Amino acid sequence: MAFGEFDLISTYFTQRWPNRADVELGVGDDGAILNVPEENQLVVVTDTMVSGVHFDEQTPARAIGHKIAAVNLSDLAAMGAEPAWLSLAITLPEVDHEWLTSFSHGLREICDYYDCQLVGGDTTRGPLSVTLTAHGLLPKGHALRRDGAKPGDWIYVSGTLGDAGLALACQQQRCKVSDSHYRRVLERLYFPSPRVALGQNLRDVASSAIDISDGLQADLGHILKASNVGARLDVDEIPLSMALTESVTADLAIQFALSSGDDYELCFTVPESRRGVFDTLMARHPAKPTCIGRVTSEPGKLRLERDGEPWQGPEADTESVGGYEHFR
Numbered sequence: 242m243a244f245g246e247f248d249l250i251s252t253y254f255t256q257r258w259p260n261r262a263d264v265e266l267g268v269g270d271d272g273a274i275l276n277v278p279e280e281n282q283l284v285v286v287t288d289t290m291v292s293g294v295h296f297d298e299q300t301p302a303r304a305i306g307h308k309i310a311a312v313n314l315s316d317l318a319a320m321g322a323e324p325a326w327l328s329l330a331i332t333l334p335e336v337d338h339e340w341l342t343s344f345s346h347g348l349r350e351i352c353d354y355y356d357c358q359l360v361g362g363d364t365t366r367g368p369l370s371v372t373l374t375a376h377g378l379l380p381k382g383h384a385l386r387r388d389g390a391k392p393g394d395w396i397y398v399s400g401t402l403g404d405a406g407l408a409l410a411c412q413q414q415r416c417k418v419s420d421s422h423y424r425r426v427l428e429r430l431y432f433p434s435p436r437v438a439l440g441q442n443l444r445d446v447a448s449s450a451i452d453i454s455d456g457l458q459a460d461l462g463h464i465l466k467a468s469n470v471g472a473r474l475d476v477d478e479i480p481l482s483m484a485l486t487e488s489v490t491a492d493l494a495i496q497f498a499l500s501s502g503d504d505y506e507l508c509f510t511v512p513e514s515r516r517g518v519f520d521t522l523m524a525r526h527p528a529k530p531t532c533i534g535r536v537t538s539e540p541g542k543l544r545l546e547r548d549g550e551p552w553q554g555p556e557a558d559t560e561s562v563g564g565y566e567h568f569r
């Protein structure tokens with residue numbers, strides 16, 4: 242059902258937004274006409290965020306706008322693609338101009354930064370949900386995929402892991418942290434930064450890549466499955482923020498990093514033969530990714546180790562975490 246006389250998409254999402262030269266026809270017709278540069282391939286990703294499932298009433302509309310763009314661009318980053326065009330479908334219980342203004346600001350911040358153009362959209366009445374399809378460009382044959390990891394490859398992650406999970410745990414009253422740490426981790430939950438530049442830099446260096454949306458353990462698991470390999474991780478090498486390590490026990494912090502989602506960092510593998518090229522590339526990178534383990538030849542097997550011994554997880558000391566409730 243349309244909203245009536247005026248077109249929400251053109252009102253909120255096109256005026257003074259980025260205009261790309263490769264868009265022959267944008268919003269306004271039945272479809273967009275886009276010019277894919279020669280020798281490039283199109284990478285298409287889609288994500289949906291539903292009220293009550295992916296966010297709740299207290300989530301600011303600007304954060305929802307930012308995040309629906311960020312999670313899509315994170316998928317493009319994990320493929321090594323350059324973001325180009327977006328298509329948006331919004332379902333709203335009612336036309337709420339304040340909400341739409343904030344939501345469009347959040348989305349636009351990312352579009353402006355990455356020069357992404359919204360080229361189509363649809364609005365419907367119903368329970369609040371937003372779906373975004375992002376199109377990215379990739380030099381032919383240079384995609385990062387999940388199925389290229391080989392035994393002996395080194396495993397890396399960008400940034401720090403577990404912060405968004407800690408924020409969610411705090412919101413659900415499963416954890417309590419200081420106000421300043423809470424602000425920091427909430428920022429990561431609400432306004433994740435897609436690793437777009439890193440993904441493109443990894444094109445000819447990484448043997449496989451994925452973005453971490455469901456937790457390191459689950460997402461690395463997808464690489465292991467697709468590549469038919471295993472992995473050994475040194476849990477002490479997993480990069481953790483100060484906000485996380487100062488808020489919970491060391492083992493619980495690792496557990497957050499392994500199993501809570503929404504971090505939108507990249508996990509990838511680098512063959513020994515590309516490691517020098519990778520280090521050279523990353524020397525200029527402000528936040529160099531961290532090596533956390535190695536690919537093994539045991540299909541599907543993920544070994545978590547500390548000092549070469551199996552890591553047991555935080556179960557043993559749940560009593561000692563003080564005021565914090567047990568995670569999961």
Ligand SMILES: [Mg+2]
Nearest residue numbers: 316319452454
């Ligand atoms: Mg993904």
